[in-house]
Amino acid sequence: xxxxxxxxxxxxxxxxxxxxxxxxxxxxxxxxxxxxxxxxxxxxxxxxxxxxxxxxxxxxxxxxxxxxxxxxxxxxxxxxxxxxxxxxxxxxxxxxxxxxxxxxxxxxxxxxxxxxxxxxxxxxxxxxxxxxxxxxxxxxxxxxxxxxxxxxxxxxxxxxxxxxxxxxxxxxxxxxxxxxxxxxxxxxxxxxxxxxxxxxxxxxxxxxxxxxxxxxxxxxxxxxxxxxxxxxxxxxxxxxxxxxxxxxxxxxxxxxxxxxxxxxxxxxxxxxxxxxxxxxxxxxxxxxxxxxxxxxxx
Amino acid sequence: xxxxxxxxxxxxxxxxxxxxxxxxxxxxxxxxxxxxxxxxxxxxxxxxxxxxxxxxxxxxxxxxxxxxxxxxxxxxxxxxxxxxxxxxxxxxxxxxxxxxxxxxxxxxxxxxxxxxxxxxxxxxxxxxxxxxxxxxxxxxxxxxxxxxxxxxxxxxxxxxxxxxxxxxxxxxxxxxxxxxxxxxxxxxxxxxxxxxxxxxxxxxxxxxxxxxxxxxxxxxxxxxxxxxxxxxxxxx
Numbered sequence: 101x102x103x104x105x106x107x108x109x110x111x112x113x114x115x116x117x118x119x120x121x122x123x124x125x126x127x128x129x130x131x132x133x134x135x136x137x138x139x140x141x142x143x144x145x146x147x148x149x150x151x152x153x154x155x156x157x158x159x160x161x162x163x164x165x166x167x168x169x170x171x172x173x174x175x176x177x178x179x180x181x182x183x184x185x186x187x188x189x190x191x192x193x194x195x196x197x198x199x200x201x202x203x204x205x206x207x208x209x210x211x212x213x214x215x216x217x218x219x220x221x222x223x224x225x226x227x228x229x230x231x232x233x234x235x236x237x238x239x240x241x242x243x244x245x246x247x248x249x250x251x252x253x254x255x256x257x258x259x260x261x262x263x264x265x266x267x268x269x270x271x272x273x274x275x276x277x278x279x280x281x282x283x284x285x286x287x288x289x290x291x292x293x294x295x296x297x298x299x300x301x302x303x304x305x306x307x308x309x310x311x312x313x314x315x316x317x318x319x320x321x322x323x324x325x326x327x328x329x330x331x332x333x334x335x336x337x338x339x340x341x342x343x344x345x346x347x348x349x350x351x352x353x354x355x356x357x358x359x360x361x362x363x364x365x366x367x368x369x370x371x372x373x374x375x376x377x378x379x380x381x382x383x384x385x386x387x388x389x390x391x392x393x394x395x396x397x398x
Numbered sequence: 399x400x401x402x403x404x405x406x407x408x409x410x411x412x413x414x415x416x417x418x419x420x421x422x423x424x425x426x427x428x429x430x431x432x433x434x435x436x437x438x439x440x441x442x443x444x445x446x447x448x449x450x451x452x453x454x455x456x457x458x459x460x461x462x463x464x465x466x467x468x469x470x471x472x473x474x475x476x477x478x479x480x481x482x483x484x485x486x487x488x489x490x491x492x493x494x495x496x497x498x499x500x501x502x503x504x505x506x507x508x509x510x511x512x513x514x515x516x517x518x519x520x521x522x523x524x525x526x527x528x529x530x531x532x533x534x535x536x537x538x539x540x541x542x543x544x545x546x547x548x549x550x551x552x553x554x555x556x557x558x559x560x561x562x563x564x565x566x567x568x569x570x571x572x573x574x575x576x577x578x579x580x581x582x583x584x585x586x587x588x589x590x591x592x593x594x595x596x597x598x599x600x601x602x603x604x605x606x607x608x609x610x611x612x613x614x615x616x617x618x619x620x621x622x623x624x625x626x627x628x629x630x631x632x633x634x
Contacts, residue, residue: 256446258439262563275443277450297450299443299592301574320467322581322588324450338533339581339588341467371465381462 118358118397119313119350121270121304122230122261124219125169130398133360135163137391139183145335146382152194157206157245159186161389167215177215181247183207188245199332208247211239217259226264232257232272241282244291251295252279266309272302274321291330298323300342311352317364319344326370337370337383356397364389424512427604428597431611436603440596447589461534461584468575468582475579478572479546483553484514509605510556517552517601521545521594534584544586547577547594555602573598 118131125131140158144151162184167177186206192199215234222228234255242248257274276298283291300321307314323340346364353359368385423430428437463469488510495503521543530542550573558566577595580586586594 256442273439273443275446277446295450297447297588299447299588320578322578322591324447324588337465339461339465341465341578341581343467369464369467371461382464383462384464 130168133165133395135393141387143385154191156189159183173219179213181210183247204245230259251281268306289331294327313350315348317346340370342368360393428600431604431607433600433604437600444593472579472582475576479576513552513601542590544590544594547591548598550576551595551598552602555599559606
């Protein structure tokens with residue numbers, strides 16, 4: 101297992117707040133986070149329990165985030181992700197058995213993700229709410245095995261957090277608009293995934309002790325049309341839903357440094373509008389992520 | 399005659415409670431009170447969803463089982479979301495308030511009734527104007543917006559405003575279940591449900607903010623044998 105480890109030594113202020121899942125930074129404070137872990141994603145299309153096509157991508161995921169509080173109310177964050185030593189496979193059978201299976205190594209840098217947080221005036225003690233916006237730009241039309249997102253992504257969210265002495269509940273109402281994505285295939289042809297929107301709710305209860313916190317991560321979301329097309333086949337779906345479940349533990353081992361471990365699993369199901377209803381269709385996109393992070397408060 | 403007078407006084411009192419409050423201020427409360435933030439956020443989300451909504455998805459059939467998160471249990475949401483919760487709450491609290499002369503209960507019931515009536519009115523008008531066909535039942539053109547979502551979120555918002563977030567959290571969970579069940583059962587698109595939930599939540603909170611803002615007093619008739627009386631309550 102390969103890890104990229106960097107250690108920085110800084111002295112700074114008390115960082116108890118950072119055990120929260122939504123830490124509020126004071127003006128001028130910065131946070132650096134280095135993460136390393138495992139990532140895998142699998143898309144399957146089954147007809148009557150037979151796998152028609154299966155796409156799998158997995159590898160070692162490295163992330164770097166930098167967050168800074170511009171004021172007591174507003175902070176911004178930038179996130180970079182890179183996949184190293186990964187694998188990408190495409191497998192076809194049944195109706196699509198005429199397509200050759202593919203195997204590639206998978207690697208690459210994902211487009212940066214820009215985030216902004218605006219802390220609204222708190223209406224009551226122990227309760228905070230935040231307006232959140234993020235944007236990931238489309239920089240290139242990637243090849244199928246590359247790690248690029250290949251699309252514009254915009255998210256608008258309302259976050260809330262309620263904290264008691266040792267108990268915390270946070271959540272998010274989000275809308276994410278995923279732009280059109282065009283993937284360049286080995287043959288030179290293009291695979292097109294049309295734009296779609298996802299709307300959902302996150303709910304994250306947690307317990308915060310003096311130097312340790314643990315949160316349960318859960319999400320439910322619904323999606324609009326998800327349509328894909330290439331020269332060999334096309335799929336049309338008019339709706340989908342996703343469920344995420346995970347856990348996040350946070351250990352503050354010094355005044356301004358800590359370790360976080362998180363696990364997140366996501367399962368997405370899409371409907372199909374062109375298949376015969378008498379068939380048993382399963383159209384899924386599943387992903388899994390294990391991450392170990394070191395964070396430093398500056 | 400006395401009964402008519404008392405009822406007329408009751409209705410009039412609700413129209414002239416505070417210098418600004420009237421049926422019109424309640425009708426416009428989603429945009430004139432702090433509920434406008436719910437309205438703006440919900441509309442933005444609805445637009446983001448509708449921007450990616452293809453126009454041709456009339457199937458006249460069910461979704462595949464894998465695409466239904468609640469499977470065959472979506473019918474529970476269908477039944478619960480027909481205003482059952484709203485009516486039970488409103489009638490229950492109005493009856494309790496009337497028989498035990500508890501003004502707070504009367505106000506709770508009145509609030510639920512108002513939020514539900516205004517929500518339903520806007521929903522019915524919008525359905526008639528837009529006439530969008532349902533995804534799984536395209537012979538029916540009352541898809542936008544979702545009445546079930548609107549009613550359930552109006553219920554949840556009133557419960558939260560009146561009883562706090564412990565009860566409200568449960569109520570919003572039920573409202574979310576009802577709303578998602580409409581997509582599960584192919585009666586609505588995602589943008590229908592979001593728009594409906596927005597309208598219901600906006601009226602639930604908008605009418606609450608109107609209660610907080612004014613209505614320093616209200617009048618209620620008291621019916622007794624061979625007569626009646628008037629109860630005046632001043633809120634301070």
